Amino acid sequence: xxxxxxxxxxxAGFHKTGTTTLQRxxxxxxxxxxxxxxxxxxxxxxxxxxxxxGYSTWRDPLTLGKVSVRAxxxxxxxxxxxxxxxxxxxxxxxxxxxGRPDVPxxxxxxxILSEIVASARRRFEKTDQEADIRIVMTTRQPDAxxxxxxxxxxxxxGITMDVDQFRTQVGPVADQRPVLxxxxxxxxxxPVIPLALEHWQSLPLGLAAPLLDLxxxxxxxxxxxxxxxxxxxxxxxxxxxxxxxxxxxxSDREARNAAKDALMAAHxxxxxxx
Numbered sequence: 020x021x022x023x024x025x026x027x028x029x030x031a032g033f034h035k036t037g038t039t040t041l042q043r044x045x046x047x048x049x050x051x052x053x054x055x056x057x058x059x060x061x062x063x064x065x066x067x068x069x070x071x072x073g074y075s076t077w078r079d080p081l082t083l084g085k086v087s088v089r090a091x092x093x094x095x096x097x098x099x100x101x102x103x104x105x106x107x108x109x110x111x112x113x114x115x116x117x118g119r120p121d122v123p124x125x126x127x128x129x130x131i132l133s134e135i136v137a138s139a140r141r142r143f144e145k146t147d148q149e150a151d152i153r154i155v156m157t158t159r160q161p162d163a164x165x166x167x168x169x170x171x172x173x174x175x176x177g178i179t180m181d182v183d184q185f186r187t188q189v190g191p192v193a194d195q196r197p198v199l200x201x202x203x204x205x206x207x208x209x210p211v212i213p214l215a216l217e218h219w220q221s222l223p224l225g226l227a228a229p230l231l232d233l234x235x236x237x238x239x240x241x242x243x244x245x246x247x248x249x250x251x252x253x254x255x256x257x258x259x260x261x262x263x264x265x266x267x268x269x270s271d272r273e274a275r276n277a278a279k280d281a282l283m284a285a286h287x288x289x290x291x292x293x
Contacts (some may be wrong), residue, residue, distance in 0.1 A: 023151045024100040024143055025056075028120030028233050031132055033125065033195055036157035037226050039217045042108050044227040044246035049166040050246060054103070055236045061109040066113040067093050075114025075127045086131055090138035099146055104234040113156075117192045118172050118185065124192045131203050134208045138277045152209040153233055154202065157226055161193035168193075170259050176290075177275060181266045258286055 033047040045058050046172075052058060061068050067089040073080040097105070112135065113128040136152055146196040150222070159167070169185045180188070203211040212233065219226045225245045230243045253259075262279055269275035 021144075021147050021149045022101075023149045025102065025104040025152055026234050027152045028107065028155055028230055029103045029112065029132070029135065029152065030106065030108040030110075030136050030157065030230060031130065031135075032110040032156055033158060033164075034110045034113070034116040035164055035171060036110075036156075036159045037220055038110045038157060039248050039251035040247055041157070041230070043226055043250045044244070045106060045108065045230075047247050048244040051240060052231075052236060055240060056104040056106050056234045057100075059107045059109075061111055064089075064093055064107070064109060064112075068109060071112050071131050072115050074131055076119075076121045077134045078127055083134065085132055087134045087138060091120060091142070094139050094142035096118070097142070099143070099148065104236075105158075106230055106234050108230075115254060116168060116171060118168055118178070118189050119176065123189075125195060125198045126201075128198055132202060133205045135211055136222065139177070152206075154206065154209060155214060155230060155233065156195070156199060156202075156211060157214045157216060158195055158199075161190075164193050165189065167253065173259060173263045173266065174254070174279075177266050177272060179263075183234045199230040200249040217293060222259075254286070258282070 030038075032038075038097065042060055044062070045052070049058055070085040070089045074086050088274065114131060115122045115124055117124050132154060136150075136154070138152045139152055165186050166182065168183045168189065169178075172185070178185075185239070198212055201211055212229075214226055214229055216226065219229060222228055224231070224241070224244060225246065227244075228241065231244075254262075261282055265275055265278050265282065269278055
């Protein structure tokens, strides 16, 4: 009978669910955690992330094949995980944030993660191990998710619609339960574990706490960790309104991005009291 690897925790989304703060907590406590788990973020898996985001846009068999190839390359480079667990956290493993014209929903997360899980199983079968994979998906209440996703698009893209139009367009996507149910069926018996931001964010380590528990980090170690300050928090509303105004006034992408960068830089200087 094959032995199991240590837990392989894949935190694959969703966007705008406290992921940046979670990842900052893990990164700032990496030294304390390294005896117990490997911690990987998106820069460790850039070729795979490029493929997953590509598939969420193109949704074709060739691009899904690239996801499988990049996943095989990632897992082939990893140790056997006999003594330490893995926490891989990158919301881009669910593809792009929906709301772009070519990314209407999260449905592509199901085949993407199915390929990544299948690749891990193949990799560890070669070493006579069973991959102890646990998929974690952080979630957020629909109304709050829509607001956060909308203003993220305002900040990072040329979106010009107002929030009510955005809500009409992506409203069904904000309920992520159907995707979670389809994913759980696709990758069974590996579990899909949803973690609600609203439930965990008030605890000292926030969403990092249940991830560390799933990775079987000893409670004594977990309780000694330093929480990170909240990251990627919402910008002041007047600044967001100015960014939206620039999207509506400047059609040229380069000129628009330059104007937005200048506005953001001025805001950061004011925050530093300069």
